[in-house]
Amino acid sequence: MKRPTGKAVSLRRGDRRFDMAVLATSFSGRDPGRRPDVYVQASEVSDVVSALRQARDGQLKVSICSGGHSWAQNHLRDGGLLLDLSRLNAIEIDPKARTARVGPGCWSIDLDRALRKHDLFFPVAHAPDVGLGGFLLQGGFGWNSRALGLACESVVGLDVVLADGSQVHASAEQNPDLYWAARGAGPGFFGVVTTFHLKLHQRPKVTAMVMQVFHERWLEDVFTWAHEIGPSVSRNVEFQLLITPKTLFTGKSGVEVIAPVMAASWTEAREATAFLRRGPLRKHASVTTPLLPLSTMRMSAAAGQTHFPPKMHWCVDNMWTDAPIADLLPGLRKVSDTLPPAPSHALWLNWQPSRERPDMAFSMEASCYFAAYGEWRRAEDDARYQSWATERITEMAHLSKGIQLADENLARRPAPFMQEANRRRLEQIRGHYDPEGRFNSYMTAA
Ligand SMILES: Cc1cc2nc3c(=O)[nH]c(=O)nc-3n(C[C@H](O)[C@H](O)[C@H](O)COP(=O)(O)OP(=O)(O)OC[C@H]3O[C@@H](n4cnc5c(N)ncnc54)[C@H](O)[C@@H]3O)c2cc1C
Incomplete structure (x- = not known):
């Protein structure tokens, strides 16, 4: 610890x-x-x-x-x-009970590494240094979340310091309304979480990834195929497409098709990802990798280095969508044609939500998630790039159900991030726990 x-x-x-x-x-x-x-x-x-x-x-x-x-x-x-709270980063694991207590400043990769020693698992974020504090409060799409649920579904309790300095515990039994709010309120939460109590999962025996790279001329074909096949892809595969100006292996503008898989055996992993090897577009792929064994830590570290280097300047926006692919394609093409330089990229994720979620503040999702990430190094380029993600997503906003708080950009573009009834309930609970409005709420346009 x-x-x-x-x-x-x-x-x-x-x-x-x-x-x-x-x-x-x-x-x-x-x-x-x-x-x-x-x-x-x-x-x-x-x-x-x-x-x-x-x-x-x-x-x-x-x-x-x-x-x-x-x-x-x-x-x-x-x-x-x-x-x-970055120094409140303690990790305490009870392997027998399959529970952990972690501080909010704990990094995703540190919890993953600590759990590996016990053959246990938690759906931590995909980039190594994402803090558990903000990640768990907004919902948390982590490794294997399509199968295990959002990370906040594995939060069984929280220690919270309230606006008046009092310390409380929130769980299904104690302060259940605070517990409800803490699973999805994200940057609008109205208390300081000092410890998360987590339910842990068995570590998958096999963690692996297969990847295909397509030249940008195949963008429409790849997205159409992905939309068709998405609903049938096994829940233990994180099927995603990355539009990038510089694909891995070829360095050309195009689409990376990525499929991390977590399985109980190699046979299961191969079967779950067979849709890529047997796909009708494989012959057009510039590269198809074999199914490579890769730990979640290796995959996180690689994602951090290739797509999310630190101290860059960013513009980010996102949307949940159930729209038909034919309606989405013009917007996706425009994203590809206008991307700022690498490592800027756009992510399409085959989410296909589970129907069974607990009652909690998190309540906005759809079959697909799409997010645009523009990144550049120099402050001089701010004016040139800072509106890119908002402009592209605004053009597609009529196809969107709402946004995810993970990649929120509310100060630039207000958009729904929970069901209306949940938003109302959240504000009622805020009124009870933080009557004087001590905590800043969502940072929206003034
Ligand atoms: C490189 C990168 C990769 C990412 N990958 C993923 C991913 O794979 N899956 C995913 O779901 N999201 C992902 N995200 C989004 C990320 O989960 C959110 O930005 C999250 O808020 C980050 O948590 P943090 O503690 O690091 O951030 P912070 O900036 O520290 O926190 C964000 C907000 O959360 C609130 N908050 C944080 N800690 C507490 C606390 N202890 N008590 C009360 N309120 C608190 C505050 O309002 C704070 O402003 C990623 C973000 C980045 C930059």
């Missing part, structure tokens, strides 16, 4: 290290110009309690960050107190 060390850090605007400490909280290299008045980096739960009392006494709004992977940099607001 890792334990935080050292004292809490507390800085005020104007202090020498203030700017550096505030900007270091963010995965993004972009400085949005917004600054809190006070920055507190907690080292233990009592620091969280003290910070909330300080905020109450000073009438400061509170924003929170754990892993700092909010694309929108939701935690960076003007004024108020920023509470950094």
